[in-house]
Amino acid sequence: MISLAGRDIMHAWVKFVFTGVGLGLLIGVTLTMAGVYRGMVDDARVLLDNSGADLWVVQQDTLGPYAEPSSLYDDVYRGILGMPGVDRAANVTYLTMQVRQGERDVRAMVVGVVPGGPGEPGQPGYLIAGRQITRGHYEAVVDIATGFKLGDRIQIRRNHYAVIGLTRRMVSSGGDPMVFIPLKDAQEAQFLKDNDAIARQRRRTAGNPAFNRPGTPGLLDAVIASQSVNPYINAVLVQIKPGFIPEEVAEPIRRWKRLQVYTRAQMEGILIGKLIATAAKQIGMFLVILAIVSAAIVAFIIYTLTLGKIREIAVLKLIGTRNSTIAGMILQQALGLGMIGFVVGKIAATFWAPIFPKYVLLEPGDAVRGFVAVMVICVLASFLAIRAALKVDPAEAIGG
Amino acid sequence: MADMLGKGIRIEGLHKRYGKGDTAVDALKGVDMQVAPGETVGLIGPSGSGKSTLLKCLGAVIEPTAGRMTLGEDLIYDDGWKIPDLRALRRDKIGFVFQAPYLIPFLDVTDNVALLPMLAGRSNAESRKRALELLEALDVAHRAKAMPSQLSGGEQQRISIARALVNRPPVILADEPTAPLDSERALAVIRILNQMARQYETAIIVVTHDEKIIPTFKRIYHIRDGKTEEEAGEGRAFE
Ligand SMILES: Nc1ncnc2c1ncn2[C@@H]1O[C@H](COP(=O)(O)OP(=O)(O)OP(=O)(O)O)[C@@H](O)[C@H]1O
Ligand SMILES: [Mg+2]
Numbered sequence: 107m108i109s110l111a112g113r114d115i116m117h118a119w120v121k122f123v124f125t126g127v128g129l130g131l132l133i134g135v136t137l138t139m140a141g142v143y144r145g146m147v148d149d150a151r152v153l154l155d156n157s158g159a160d161l162w163v164v165q166q167d168t169l170g171p172y173a174e175p176s177s178l179y180d181d182v183y184r185g186i187l188g189m190p191g192v193d194r195a196a197n198v199t200y201l202t203m204q205v206r207q208g209e210r211d212v213r214a215m216v217v218g219v220v221p222g223g224p225g226e227p228g229q230p231g232y233l234i235a236g237r238q239i240t241r242g243h244y245e246a247v248v249d250i251a252t253g254f255k256l257g258d259r260i261q262i263r264r265n266h267y268a269v270i271g272l273t274r275r276m277v278s279s280g281g282d283p284m285v286f287i288p289l290k291d292a293q294e295a296q297f298l299k300d301n302d303a304i305a306r307q308r309r310r311t312a313g314n315p316a317f318n319r320p321g322t323p324g325l326l327d328a329v330i331a332s333q334s335v336n337p338y339i340n341a342v343l344v345q346i347k348p349g350f351i352p353e354e355v356a357e358p359i360r361r362w363k364r365l366q367v368y369t370r371a372q373m374e375g376i377l378i379g380k381l382i383a384t385a386a387k388q389i390g391m392f393l394v395i396l397a398i399v400s401a402a403i404v405a406f407i408i409y410t411l412t413l414g415k416i417r418e419i420a421v422l423k424l425i426g427t428r429n430s431t432i433a434g435m436i437l438q439q440a441l442g443l444g445m446i447g448f449v450v451g452k453i454a455a456t457f458w459a460p461i462f463p464k465y466v467l468l469e470p471g472d473a474v475r476g477f478v479a480v481m482v483i484c485v486l487a488s489f490l491a492i493r494a495a496l497k498v499d500p501a502e503a504i505g506g
Numbered sequence: 507m508a509d510m511l512g513k514g515i516r517i518e519g520l521h522k523r524y525g526k527g528d529t530a531v532d533a534l535k536g537v538d539m540q541v542a543p544g545e546t547v548g549l550i551g552p553s554g555s556g557k558s559t560l561l562k563c564l565g566a567v568i569e570p571t572a573g574r575m576t577l578g579e580d581l582i583y584d585d586g587w588k589i590p591d592l593r594a595l596r597r598d599k600i601g602f603v604f605q606a607p608y609l610i611p612f613l614d615v616t617d618n619v620a621l622l623p624m625l626a627g628r629s630n631a632e633s634r635k636r637a638l639e640l641l642e643a644l645d646v647a648h649r650a651k652a653m654p655s656q657l658s659g660g661e662q663q664r665i666s667i668a669r670a671l672v673n674r675p676p677v678i679l680a681d682e683p684t685a686p687l688d689s690e691r692a693l694a695v696i697r698i699l700n701q702m703a704r705q706y707e708t709a710i711i712v713v714t715h716d717e718k719i720i721p722t723f724k725r726i727y728h729i730r731d732g733k734t735e736e737e738a739g740e741g742r743a744f745e
Contacts, residue, residue: 107624108617110610117612117653421608424567425669426597426625500596501567503608504558504681 110422110431111438118411125407126443129400130450133480136396137455138462140472143389145465150279150377154370157198158227159343160352162368163359170366171200171341172279172373173381178365180293183342185363191355193347196220196227197339199292202278205252205285206261212252214285215278216262218292218339221245227343230286236271242288247271249283262287263295279381281464289339297336307333397483400447405487408440412491416498423500433492437485444484448477513578514709515541515564515677520573522559533559534570535732541709543676546700548720548739549713551729557713560729561679564711565600566592578676597626601670601708603680603699607662609654609669615641616650619668626673633672640668643705644698660691664698671702678703678710689718696722 115122153172162171163178163186170176183195199218204211219228221239229238230247236256239245246267248254251274258269267287276284287295299307308330312318317329344367346355356367368376378386412419419432452473459466522534533556541547551557562568564575566582566589575583577599582589589595596602609618619637624630641647644664654662663683670678680699684692696712696719703710714720724741727734 108613108621108630110612113617114612417608418610421604421610423593424565424596424602425622426593426595428593428625431625499567501562503604504562504565504567504602505605 109438110435111442114415114435115439115442121411122443122446125403126446127450129403129443129447131454132396132400132403133447133451133476134454134458135451136393136400137451137468137472137476138459138466139389139392139396140476141455141459141466141468142462142464143386144467144469144472146279146281146382146385147378148467149277149281149465150382151374152275152277153279154373154377156231156276157343158229158231158345160346160370161344161356161359162373163195163342163344163363164340164366164368166364166366168366169376169380171198173376176340176366177338178340178342180289180337180339182363182365186342186344186359189355189359189362191346191350192344192359194227194345196222196343197289197341198228198343199289199296199340200278201292201296202280202282203262203295207254207258212254213282214248214252215280215282216292216295217284217286218289218295219286220289227345230271230273230276230284233271233273236269238271239286239288243291244268245270245288247273247286249276249285250274251277251283252285260285262291263298265291265295267291275465277465279377293336293339296338304334397479400480401483401487404440404443404447404484405490407443408436408488408491409494411439412436412495416494417503419495419498420500420503423498424503429496432495436491436495437488440484440488440491441481444480448480451476513676514543514545515539515711516574516576517560517564518574520560520563520575521571522556522563522568523571524559532732534563537573537729537732537734539727539734541677541711543707543709544704545725546696546703546710546712546723548723548726549711549729549734550715550720550726555729556732557729558681561681561711561713564677565602565679566595597622598673599675599677601673601675601678603663603666603670603678603683605682605685607654607659607666609662609665611654613654614650615646615652615654615657615665618654618665619672622669622673636672637668640672641665643702644668659686660694663687663691663695667695667698667702671706671708674706674708676707676709678708680710680712682714682716683712684714684716684719692716692718693722 164170164176165178168174168176180197183197186192186195197220201216203216205214220226221242239247244267246260246269248269250272254260254269256269256272260267260269311330312326318326346352352369356369359365359367422432455468459468517537517539520534520537524531524533537560549557563570570583572585616634616637619640620633623633623636638647638650641650644667646661646664649657649661684695699710702708721740721742723739726737726739728737
């Protein structure tokens with residue numbers, strides 16, 4: 107037996123290829139949407155991986171430091187270092203802002219880290235060029251996605267930094283590339299006010315009789331000095347000693363230091379469940395709509411192709427073709443269309459994914475699921491056409 | 507001819523009523539007809555007289571209301587279908603030729619003909635061999651690889667005759683097979699049908715209005731008001 111569907115497709119291949127390509131671009135968009143979601147999840151995981159931490163210590167009753175603001179005094183890490191199971195602890199700050207270089211500026215997540223070698227919590231794990239931050243001021247390690255190069259001078263608030271190291275795939279959960287600078291500089295950048303504001307604040311402080319007491323020399327100066335430093339950080343990143351379970355190290359810190367502590371698993375839950383949950387739903391809606399549109403297109407095309415063959419179908423029935431053969435022919439055509447569409451979509455998505463500004467992660471698993479979904483949609487979409495074909499009366503071939 | 511019981515086509519007292527109650531139409535009111543293997547008969551009659559209805563009953567695509575029909579050696583209808591699989595009956599025992607050739611546009615000439623034996627479960631190679639034999643007999647073998655859209659009307663009609671014959675059915679039903687053809691081609695089609703009827707021992711019924719071909723039949727059934735009358739035809743033209 108010959109393949110009726112195959113012959114029909116070969117006969118009308120121009121129509122099939124054009125429809126398949128159109129459908130394919132739609133499928134490509136669908137795969138890309140799924141890739142955007144996967145990219146966001148991956149960005150979140152990479153963010154956690156790259157922080158090099160086992161535990162995140164943040165302000166009580168907050169989901170900090172990524173999902174909610176959190177602020178801690180910059181000396182709490184000392185107490186944490188003394189807790190059982192804690193190997194290393196380091197302060198860190200996060201601030202998303204525009205980083206300038208010459209004429210242009212780049213949206214980046216500025217991370218303040220304690221200078222030191224690799225392996226220090228918060229430090230970028232590996233560099234593709236240059237060296238780590240070792241000095242206390244005015245050095246920066248930047249993600250390559252910022253477009254900055256080694257030796258560039260970049261500006262954060264009023265200070266200039268020399269780019270001394272490059273790293274890769276260091277992004278915030280929002281997909282912004284990271285810029286690492288020394289912690290002290292970062293604290294200053296978070297806090298820094300312009301000169302007018304500083305002068306105004308001094309005047310206010312001097313005007314307050316509680317601070318400017320006659321007969322207490324030095325008090326006003328001390329208060330003003332304390333106002334112009336920022337003793338806050340956003341989180342303490344903790345590495346635990348080998349042999350300890352994260353939760354058993356976290357619990358005493360929660361209890362005795364009265365701080366919130368998240369393990370890696372909890373942090374991932376917060377990032378994926380809270381921070382990108384709305385975006386994920388948004389993408390889910392897109393996927394549903396795209397699936398419906400694809401189904402409608404396949405159904406419409408297969409239905410019109412079938413209606414165009416009613417005469418032939420009546421003849422096929424008259425000369426003894428089984429209903430199952432006719433249904434199979436239509437079904438195979440729908441699947442063939444889906445197959446062309448999927449291949450075109452997969453190729454298109456692979457080609458255009460790298461051009462997207464944010465990371466698009468095309469997972470093989472999603473491709474398989476997408477393929478199955480396309481096939482299921484094609485089967486469902488061919489029902490209408492099959493019903494029309496089975497209703498054709500073989501007597502129609504004989505006519506009046 | 508009447509002695510050839512159990513061969514060719516036999517119809518006795520066939521009735522067909524469309525619809526029910528007040529709107530019922532009695533299209534056939536007791537049709538008797540017999541066509542021997544190797545014989546081609548004409549079926550003529552005014553519009554609305556029941557020609558297509560009779561052909562559809564014989565072709566097992568609509569169910570008669572009462573009567574008896576025998577195709578070849580099989581009793582197929584006796585106040586009810588006597589054959590469980592009408593689709594297989596049509597495939598194996600009946601060849602159809604229509605006013606338009608209705609070839610399958612996406613199959614080439616050979617496969618248009620070979621499709622029927624394939625549907626009957628024969629191998630592709632054997633089906634194509636059979637198809638080519640018939641195309642040769644019908645003088646269209648040189649077009650075997652062409653697509654239907656590349657053929658002339660007369661060629662297409664010959665392909666559809668090959669398709670009707672390929673499963674060696676005892677019966678061929680032709681509905682206005684010459685309507686779109688000029689008189690030379692129309693006569694050629696009838697000549698081929700006659701020749702095939704004799705060569706393959708097939709009983710052929712040709713429904714027609716076509717004045718050009720009516721004189722070629724030796725026997726004609728005239729259908730009027732749902733009943734048939736047999737007439738002798740002129741039977742000329744095939745020396
Ligand atoms: N499906 C149907 N339902 C109801 N009545 C029908 C149906 N088909 C045919 N008829 C009626 O049966 C009668 C015979 O119709 P039929 O089609 O057999 O005529 P015909 O001889 O083929 O005519 P023509 O030469 O115009 O093709 C007509 O009165 C017609 O109106
Ligand atoms: Mg008719």
